[in-house]
Amino acid sequence: MNKVVLVTGANSGIGLALCERLLSQDTEGLQLCLACRNMRRAQAARSALLTSHPAAQVALLQMDTSSISSVITAAQEVKLRYNRLDYLYLNAGIMPNPQFDVEAFFKGLFSSNVITMFATGEGILQQKDCVNADGLREVFATNLFGHFLLIRELEPVLCHAGRTSQLIWTSSSNAHRSAFNLDDIQHQRGTQPYSSSKYASDLLSLALNTHFNKQGLYSSVICPGFVMTNLTFGILPSFPAFLWSLLMPVFWLIRLFTNTFTLTPYNGAEALFWLFKQKPELLDPQAKYHSLTSGLGNNYTQPRKMDIDLETSEALYERLLQLESEVREKLKEKQKESQHAHSPAGPGSS
Numbered sequence: 001m002n003k004v005v006l007v008t009g010a011n012s013g014i015g016l017a018l019c020e021r022l023l024s025q026d027t028e029g030l031q032l033c034l035a036c037r038n039m040r041r042a043q044a045a046r047s048a049l050l051t052s053h054p055a056a057q058v059a060l061l062q063m064d065t066s067s068i069s070s071v072i073t074a075a076q077e078v079k080l081r082y083n084r085l086d087y088l089y090l091n092a093g094i095m096p097n098p099q100f101d102v103e104a105f106f107k108g109l110f111s112s113n114v115i116t117m118f119a120t121g122e123g124i125l126q127q128k129d130c131v132n133a134d135g136l137r138e139v140f141a142t143n144l145f146g147h148f149l150l151i152r153e154l155e156p157v158l159c160h161a162g163r164t165s166q167l168i169w170t171s172s173s174n175a176h177r178s179a180f181n182l183d184d185i186q187h188q189r190g191t192q193p194y195s196s197s198k199y200a201s202d203l204l205s206l207a208l209n210t211h212f213n214k215q216g217l218y219s220s221v222i223c224p225g226f227v228m229t230n231l232t233f234g235i236l237p238s239f240p241a242f243l244w245s246l247l248m249p250v251f252w253l254i255r256l257f258t259n260t261f262t263l264t265p266y267n268g269a270e271a272l273f274w275l276f277k278q279k280p281e282l283l284d285p286q287a288k289y290h291s292l293t294s295g296l297g298n299n300y301t302q303p304r305k306m307d308i309d310l311e312t313s314e315a316l317y318e319r320l321l322q323l324e325s326e327v328r329e330k331l332k333e334k335q336k337e338s339q340h341a342h343s344p345a346g347p348g349s350s
Contacts (some may be wrong), residue, residue, distance in 0.1 A: 001030050002057075002083050004278075008065060009092030010034035011045040014170060014224050018272045019045070023053040027271075031057045035074060037092070045117065065092045065146030068134045068327055075153030083159045084165075089203035089272060090147040090201070091170040094139060095194040096129065098221040105312065129193040129225040134327065137186040139193035144200050148320050149327075151208070159215040166280045167208060167219040168272060171288060173260060175199040175223075177307050185319055200316060202288065202306050207317035210310070218280035221306070222289045224268030225260040259292040267293045274301040290337070 005022060009015045011034060019032060032049075036042035042060045048056050059081070063074035078085070132138045136145060151158070151167060158165045175198035179190060182227075185198035201221065208219040262268045270291035275283070287303035294300070 002029055003086045004031045004033070004084060005087040005089070006033040006035055006061070006078065006085060007089040007091055008035045008150075009037075009170075010089075011036040011038065011041040014227060014265050015091045015267045016045050016048075017087070017269040018091070018229065019058075019275045020048055020052070021266070021269055022276060023056050023058075024047060031059070033059045033078070033081075035060050035061040035063040035092075037066075048255075063150075065134075065150070066094075066132050066138055066142040066321065067146070068141075068149065071146050072153060072331075073151045075150055078154060079157055082157055084160055084163075085154060087166050087168065087276065088151070088158065089168050089170070090150075091272075092147070093143045093170060093194075093197075096138065101149050126309045127154070128188065128191075134330075136327075137188060137193060140186040140200075143194070143197035144204065145320065145323065147201070148204060149324060152324065155226065158217050159212065164216045164218060164280050167205070167217065168275050169201045169219070170272070171201050171207055171221045171223055172198040173223050173225070173290075175202050180250070182312060182315055182319070185316065185323075200307075203308050203313040203316045204320070206285055206306075206310065206313040207310055210314065213281075218283065218284055219285070220275050220280070220289060221287075222271035222275065222291065223260075224271070225262035225291045225293065227262050227265055227268035227291065240288065259294055260290070262293045262299070263293050267291060267299050269302045270299040277294060287293075 003026075007015050007019060010019055013033075019034065022030060022032065033046060034042055036045070039060065039062055046058050046060055050056060061074055061077060062070070064070040129137050130141050132141055134141065147169075158167075172194075174195045176192075176195050177199060177238075179187070179191070179192040179195035180199040180203075181187070181196075184190070185196075185200060187193040190196060205219040205221045208217070212219070262270070268291050270293075271289040272291075275289060284303055286306055286308065288306045290302050290304055292300055292302055
C-alpha cells in the first residue's frame, strides 16, 4: 500500500535531501507531496526529483506556514487529495536577519565552550523579527504556529483507527530553554526568536504525544546538525560564497572533534530518513534524534534527552489552542467584512 508523505519546506536544503533519500529507497510505494511557499522553486525541485526517479509520484502543494489562510487552504486541498497521511515532516523554517555577535564569538573562541558554540551557535546568533499580516511574530508563525495549525486541520487524515501516523519536526541544537518564555511564546521581547521557536517545537512534540498517541498519531523531533544550507549562508550575509568554500577544510577538521558537523543536506537528513523506517510507538517522546557524521564521514542517528518537561509542554499546548481560537475568530471576521464589501447593494440603491 502506498505511503503518503508530506514535507513542508521541501524545495531546498534538508527537505529536498530527505525527498531524494526517500525516493531512492522506495519509488514505487510512495506518494510524496512537497509543500512549498515558492511554486517556481517547488517545480524545479519536483523536476530534479523526477529526473533521478522518473516513476515517482511527486505532487506539489502551495503553502506558506507563516500565513494562517494559506495553511488552512492548503490543508483543505490535502484532505481533498488524500484520505490518509502516513508521515508529516514539519521542516519549513526561517531565521530572518541573523546578526552575528562578533564580541561573543571571540570570547567563546577562548573558552571551554568553543565546540558547543560552533556546533549550536549558542550565544552568537541573534535575529530581528517582524510582525506578519496576521499580526503574529513571523518566526513563531513560520516555524511553529503554522505547523501547529496544519496538524490541527489535518487531524482527520492523520488519525485513523488501526494504524499509525508520524509527525516529524526539524528542530535544532539551537533550541535553548533560556531563549523560551511561557509568558512570551511569540518571543516579542527577546532577540533569539529562532531558538525560542525551536525549543517550543520540542515542547509541542511532547504535548502532541500526550494528546494523540491513543489515536495512533506519534510525534518526534530531530536535529540535523551543522549543515551548509541557505539558512547557514544567511548567518553572515556579507560573507561571499567562495569564503564559505575556503572554510570547508576547517569544518572537516572540526568534525574530527564533534560528530554534529554533518555539513551536507544529505547527511543532515539522516535522522529524518532514519525515523521513516522506525516503529513510532517504540520511539522516546522525550528524545531528540540527532543526525551525526563521524570524522570518517559515516552517518548515524542518536537519541539525546531533551531539556523539556511535561508541565511546560502542556501549558504551551493550551496557549497555542487559545491563540488558535483567537486567530480563527479574526479570520471569520475578516471574511465577513470581505463578503459584506463585495455584496451587491440593497434595494433602492442607484
